[in-house]
Amino acid sequence: MPMQATGFGTDMAKILIVDDSAFARNSLSMIVERAGHEVVGRAGDGEQAVELFKSLHPELVTLDFLMPGKNGEAVLEEIIQLDPSAKVIMISGFGDYTIGEKALQTGAKVFVEKPHVQEDILKVIDQVMEA
Amino acid sequence: MIAKQQSLTEKQLKSFDRFLVDGTRKALNALEVMFGLNIDSSDSTIEIAPAVNSETLKHLGNGTLYVVSSSLVGDLQGSMLLLMRSDDFKYLGEMMRPILSLLFLSAPDADLSELDSRKPDWMQDNDTGSSGDTAFDEQMMDTLAEMGNVLFGLYTKAMCNICALNSHHSVPEASRDPEQRAIQKLLSSSEGKRQLRMIIENEFVMTGRPIKIWCLISPEQKSFQEILGRIENRNDHQDQRLFRPVQKFVSM
Numbered sequence: 001m002p003m004q005a006t007g008f009g010t011d012m013a014k015i016l017i018v019d020d021s022a023f024a025r026n027s028l029s030m031i032v033e034r035a036g037h038e039v040v041g042r043a044g045d046g047e048q049a050v051e052l053f054k055s056l057h058p059e060l061v062t063l064d065f066l067m068p069g070k071n072g073e074a075v076l077e078e079i080i081q082l083d084p085s086a087k088v089i090m091i092s093g094f095g096d097y098t099i100g101e102k103a104l105q106t107g108a109k110v111f112v113e114k115p116h117v118q119e120d121i122l123k124v125i126d127q128v129m130e131a
Numbered sequence: 132m133i134a135k136q137q138s139l140t141e142k143q144l145k146s147f148d149r150f151l152v153d154g155t156r157k158a159l160n161a162l163e164v165m166f167g168l169n170i171d172s173s174d175s176t177i178e179i180a181p182a183v184n185s186e187t188l189k190h191l192g193n194g195t196l197y198v199v200s201s202s203l204v205g206d207l208q209g210s211m212l213l214l215m216r217s218d219d220f221k222y223l224g225e226m227m228r229p230i231l232s233l234l235f236l237s238a239p240d241a242d243l244s245e246l247d248s249r250k251p252d253w254m255q256d257n258d259t260g261s262s263g264d265t266a267f268d269e270q271m272m273d274t275l276a277e278m279g280n281v282l283f284g285l286y287t288k289a290m291c292n293i294c295a296l297n298s299h300h301s302v303p304e305a306s307r308d309p310e311q312r313a314i315q316k317l318l319s320s321s322e323g324k325r326q327l328r329m330i331i332e333n334e335f336v337m338t339g340r341p342i343k344i345w346c347l348i349s350p351e352q353k354s355f356q357e358i359l360g361r362i363e364n365r366n367d368h369q370d371q372r373l374f375r376p377v378q379k380f381v382s383m
Contacts (some may be wrong), residue, residue, distance in 0.1 A: 020302070021277040022270065026234040027165075066280065068302045093284035096205060096291070096299040114281050115164040 006107035013129050016041045016058035018049040018075065019091070020067040024114070028062060031118050032125065046070025053086075060128060063108070065092035065099060068117050073103065087128050091116070139179060139359075146293040146362045151177040151331065154289030157186045158346075159335055161281045166337075170224060173335035179327055182317040182347075191345065192216065195309040199279025202379045203287065205298035207357065209350035211286075212313055213279040213303075217255040219342045224271050226338060276305035286331070286346055317347075327355050 015037050019025040022044065029039045040056045043049035046067055053061060061079060065072035072090060079086050090108040092099060093115075100111035109128045112121065139147070155175040163170055178187045197220040199213040215223070283300040291298055311353075329348040334341050350358060 021272045021273055021278045021280065023165075023231075023234065030234060066300075066302055092286075093280040094299040096287070098297050099299060114284065115161050117164055122218045 011129070013037045013125060014056075014059045015125075016043065016049070016052055016061045018043040018046075018055060018061060018072070019075060020044055021063035021064070024064065028116075028121070029031045031121060035122050035125075037075075037125065046072070046075040049075045050076060050082075053079050054082065059087065060125065061086065061088045062089050063088050065090055065094060065103065073099075073106065076103060076106050076108055087131075140363060141358055143362050147177055147179060147209055147329070150286075150289045150293045150329075151175055151373055153292065154286040155331070155333055157285045157289070158282050158333065161285060162278070162335075162337075165278065165281065166227060167230060168337055171336040171339075173333060175331065175333045177305075178330040178332075180330065181325055182314075182328055182330075183324050185328070185330050187332050187345070188314060190332065190343070191311070191314065194218075194313070195307065196313065197275055197305070198308045198313045199276055199283075199303045199305045200313065201279065201283050201303040202301040203298055203299055203348070203350060203354075206296035207298040207350050207354040209348070209354055211300055211349070212345075212347040213275075213282060213285050214313070214345040214347070215275070216343065217345070220271075220275070221339055222342060223337075224267075227271065227274060228267070230266065231274065235266070235270055272305045272307075276303050279303040279305065282344075282346060286348060290329075290348065290358070294358045294360065295365060296357070317349075 001075070011035050013032075015032055017025050017028050017032075017039055019028070019095055029042060033039055035104065040058050041052040042077075043052050046069055049061075049063065050070075063072045063075055063079075065067070066087065067075075079088060084107070087106045088105040090100070090111045091114060092111070093113070094100075100113075103111050109131065110124050112124055116124075155173070159170050159173055162168075176187065178185055180186075182188060191214065195217040196213045197217065201211045203209040203211055279301045280300075283303060287298055287300055326349065329346075329349070331346040332343065333346070334343045336342075
């Protein structure tokens with residue numbers, strides 16, 4: 001029987017977490033794992049993110065926008081090219097709404113601003129998984 | 132509260148006051164969410180002045196600073212700094228240690244051998260900046276950079292809200308600055324003598340002890356003039372509509 005994730009009715013998701021900040025990466029990992037999801041991979045940069053997406057086939061990717069080198073926007077484009085139906089939640093500390101809109105146009109399902117409240121990010125994950 | 136102004140109009144002063152209130156409220160909420168620690172009270176001021184004339188920067192003292200730096204890009208160009216004094220950074224480290232241990236212990240790629248319970252050297256009185264507990268040092272600098280990332284984003288958004296422009300910050304970098312080079316650079320440059328900066332001082336009480344952080348937003352001269360001009364020429368009824376929130380579920 002599949003594990004219930006958050007009480008909102010979604011099954012456990014296999015998640016790839018991408019963020020150059022170890023603090024942010026590990027915080028989000030802890031939140032989603034405690035809710036019953038499985039973190040299949042963690043990436044600290046864009047190159048690693050694309051490689052892990054190819055090899056791990058996650059059901060969901062949480063992707064930080066602002067990273068050195070290949071940023072979230074470039075990673076998102078590559079992921080969508082590889083799998084147009086990929087479920088990607090773009091996460092950013094930016095206040096610039098044009099960045100969020102562009103991410104959504106490129107293929108992100110949701111744009112979430114940092115820092116994310118635990119209940120909110122879990123609800124967003126459930127909504128993206130159910131869509 | 133606006134501590135000092137440089138030939139600003141009433142409308143501009145009100146806008147900067149709103150920027151301070153909005154940005155700081157969200158910044159402190161963000162710190163509570165990030166760290167899982169309660170902030171009991173806070174007091175904030177903003178000074179609009181060239182670095183050399185700043186009274187606020189004198190509050191930094193002469194000791195080691197922990198600095199996060201970033202650039203302002205987009206419609207506005209410039210730079211941003213987040214500053215913490217060493218004693219406050221050490222206190223934050225003490226508060227964060229159990230949280231970081233939990234976070235990094237839970238990570239499968241963590242090197243558990245480096246996460247011992249020993250207090251690092253930089254938390255002792257002799258602050259050399261180097262620590263035997265390299266893992267914890269790196270975690271704290273990473274945490275500081277992420278703190279800068281979130282606060283820069285919130286203050287940039289608050290600033291853009293008062294002037295109806297779109298800007299964001301670049302990847303933040305955290306560093307230890309024993310000689311306060313970041314400040315000396317501001318004071319010695321020609322821009323330091325004439326370029327207006329937004330110098331925000333936040334004091335908040337976290338688990339019984341006050342902590343201060345400073346956020347310096349330094350738009351280039353042309354960008355600052357753009358901010359002032361836009362505030363002055365804006366119709367108040369436009370305020371809430373110019374910056375619509377991102378539609379988070381439009382693709383679903």
